[in-house]
Amino acid sequence: MSQTARFQSFEDPSHREGAARIAALRAAMAQRGLAGFVVPRADEHQSEYVPPNAERLAWLTGFTGSAGTAVVLADKAALVVDGRYTLQAGEQVDTAVVTPVPLAETSVEAWIEANLPAGGVLAYDPWLHTADGLARLERAAAAAGGRVEPTSLNLVDLVWIDRPAAPRAPVVPHPEHLSGEAAAAKLDRVRAALARARLDALVVSDPHNLAWAFNIRGGDVAHTPLPLGYAVIPREGRPRLFLDPGKVGTEAAAALDGLADRDEPGALPDALDALGAAKARVRIDAATGAVALGRRVEAAGGSLDVGPDPITAMKAVKNAAEIAGSRAAHVRDGAAVTRFLAWLAREAPGGAISEIDAVVRLEAFRAESNALREVAFPTISGSGPNGAIVHYRVTRGTDRRVQPGELFLIDSGAQYGDGTTDITRTVAVGTPSAEMRDRFTRVLKGHIAIATASFPRGTTGAQIDAFARRPLWEAGLDFDHGTGHGVGAFLSVHEGPQRIAKTGTAALQPGMIVSNEPGYYKPRAFGIRIENLVLVEEREIPGGERPMLGFETLTLAPIDLALVAPDLLTREETAWLDAYHARVRETVSDLVDAETRAWLAEATQPVSSGVRHPA
Template identity: 65%
Template sequence: MAQFQFFDDTTSPAQGPAHIAKLRVELNRRGFSGFIVPRADEHQGEYVPKSAERLAWLTGFTGSAGTAVILTDKAALVVDGRYTVQAAEQVDTSVITPVQLADMSAEDWVAANLPEGGILAYDPWLHTSDSLKRLEQAVVRAGGSLSPVDINLVDVIWIDRPAPPQAPVRPHPLAYAGETAEEKLGRIRRKMAEAKIDALVISDPHNLAWAFNLRGGDVGHTPLPLGYAVLPQNGRATLFFDPAKITNEAGAAVGELAEFAPISGFQHALDALGQKGGKVRIDSATGAVALIRRIEAAGGTADVGADPISLMKAVKNNAEIAGSRAAHLRDGVAMARFLAWLDREALQGRLTEIDAVEKLERLRVETGALKNISFPSISGAGPNAALPHYRVTASSNRRIEKDQIFLIDSGAQYEDGTTDITRTIIVGEPTAEMKDRFTRVLQGHIAIASAVFPKGTTGAQIDAFARKPLWDAGLDFDHGTGHGIGSYLSVHEGPQRIAKTGTTPLEAGMLLSNEPGFYKPSAYGIRIENLILVEPRAIPGGDREMLGFETLTFTPIDLRLVEPAIMNADEIAWLNDYHAKVRGKIGPHLDTETRSWLEDATRAIG
């Protein structure tokens, strides 16, 4: 049985109609025409505590991104391409209409459907300044208006809503953090001085955890302590948490740098901050509108912009990089043992998606260093592999069958590093089409791994490298090519990414994923994911400062799915070199039988 993930069906399409009916009673009672429910918490987080899973409770949809708009006579759930199939399966489509983000945004749907003169209610703690501006423009187009609420309307009707989490806040050892909190705060304050900021409200718990070298457990699979901080240019910082979370170790670690205060006093602290009349930076990505309005109402100036911590956190120091390398070596051993086991057992036809998840988790536990998984494993057999963000449940669990593709996307939280890896495996014999598609995905993966680019290049500029082999065949995939990775923090970390939306220049020390894919609906899916580190790259004779990638993940890529005939010599050389490194790094840590499997799985081709 898995220790860190479960396979229960937590929602049902049947819950949507009943819960939406209750919400509509509340809307009518308050004189509202509708209410907007984003999939977010007060920190605009991707991973949220159970007490903030309002969208899932209201509609039945459990994806990590989406927005519901509930009007008195109709309702929509807007999701991106990752969740097209999932949304249609999880909600009652007679009551809630799934809408593709590529076709219509939530704001466009509001503009088209809010009745003239209608009032759309919203929770100011769940919207940033930018998202609210877009919503304001939408209601103007509809001839309606917006109204903030003092209490979330879903919370009013969610009678058995879970209590907010109270996991203990603990220090993150300096050996893994690589820099003291005092040194980090000094760097942050220098950035604040450059921007002429009098105080910084830290609304992103990831940034708070990094800046003060703290970790928690308020969110599933991510060691986050949910809370806020106020960092003045001069004087001690204040950290706002539920007092039940604060351990003696955390208090001692923070020491003279900051004081802990009850979260119940946070809004009054914002009032005091505003009354000083200074310039207060609110993070544009995670700072709620409620923060801005509170500071401005008290007489302060809310300076909405990037939290300088985000970019600092993204550039890993030597200790974090060393920790990531160690974590990936450890994880690579567990993955090799898993893939060898899968090859032995899958052809017998008895394994299921859940069996695979449980086995891999046990192997990671056996490292003796696993703190948690980094996200619920995506374990998809056959047609389930075609769902990029599929989550196996007891009711969806499929048998891993012969001559089908099996895809597993998983990761681990170790105190020295966070991992994320996807491997696509054929059980039995692949079709020619499967091999063609897999090889094109591999070619895109190699193109990113081999890329060399000038300093200042963004992820958006190299995203197409991963897609060209697919484009050549009239194919593509609907997710980004890579996301940032935290250091014993979130498996999805910004602002860096390799995607059409990746506008942040890549810098040496940033960690990203490299994960192009291809998905044939109702048939199979392919994704090959390694983690990569941005590093300096010297080019003899060049006149620009150049960067490239070091691959950190060492796990075999299934050669049975590779079609060497469509690869060029450089691509084949890259794959053979990569597999030689896997043998050299992982092989010495394996038993004789698994090492023999690894030798064959990483044999040279071409």
């Protein structure tokens, strides 16, 4: 079977050059009298996915995860990663040179405080740190008896001889029938928000917000249609866009020139100086605004206001056109995923399918729609024990067969021009054990609890997160990730501020899209996750006294009934599952081939019928 995917690489990361690269970095530090240098996994916009020229952490250490920070001192180095990447970090880096450090045990700041020599200068790139992040570094260095100092040029860039050029993917207009609102109207809303906050200008540093506000998309990073750049939106007057002119073709120029003045990115520092000289009060986004931006404004005499970019909250609430686009994308995606699940049911029991085979086949089904723009993230395709690794990414070195008697977990998503999808399904290959069925059904109960929840306006994700965990808690079990993240409209598959998690502090609002993905993971054995995307909607409750909200499930694909223990479900839970499967069957059947249609009819039979569903 072919093992080539259009959007995903399966190459094994290499740390063979890590020692030489860190040695070169240490030489650059020594030449400047520096005790250490901080290398975050970040670009100038603090993006989740970064372009190849910003993959400094991966180049230096071999670690390819989406979050992590290395601190390199003259005689030691640490890579601090969260629980998603503890195993991955240990496998990818040269542990004789770099020590992987679990964040749960030691934070970056704690490691600096314990290891930075007294009087030592810890250097950092001011374009790769936010104000809050820098404040933490400063406190840690001071506690160690040292100090931090910015560099005018990133030291990794100095020693990265074959560093790729900055991306120059074309900027394209995002049509109004999909965006649902003209860019001019969006900019008016931004100006109104600035006026309410008594701000003179906003520096847009988040490429997602740039794309949304100006109704443009791009291709500068993998998996998310982002044009990398900046904007300055004044409370009065025309915005200024800072985009590489080589990325802006005739069509994009025609759309943008009616909205804003355009400059090269190199003109941004002068624009910040001008804001400072005018004594402007300038909002810098706390989440994505680099320290370098604010310092430039302040140095020129301006007043800095670090806080949330108001575009973030606007973008999170989808309008009618964006919601319609998401529904259409999910119908299309549901047909592709259903075809994949039917194929998997036919082929996997023979033991010939590998994790990579599954990724390639699912991508092919999506591509056959002729609407697929990209995968929304690298597909997580984990069989047996690999499924227990929450953010597992298959490579040619880790690829294993999907074997009878095991569970197979596949978490994937797609970028279509009208919407972004994200779905996880866990399936049994062969006959599942009683333990597997118990754990799966408890995860399903938690999933249903979120799907059917009603809650008053103003409720945060943290307040409903426990709904998904209670069935697991009752058995002394839990999972160590959030229950749900926000999702964009042909933008990031991970979008804030909304999330369903213990730390989800943003109030859920009608029009927000979030994932519903409880799970369970037994180390070195199996993993379970059931994920659908849901839309926050208004909910009428007869006799109710307060405005209420609930969720509409957007994702449409079967849930493996071979893993369901019916005696663990309540009557209401069974009714939800049967109704969901009836909706999937009715919506998707006419969009798939006859063989898949026959499989779907069997796979979505009502649990309440008492029919036994074979694996």
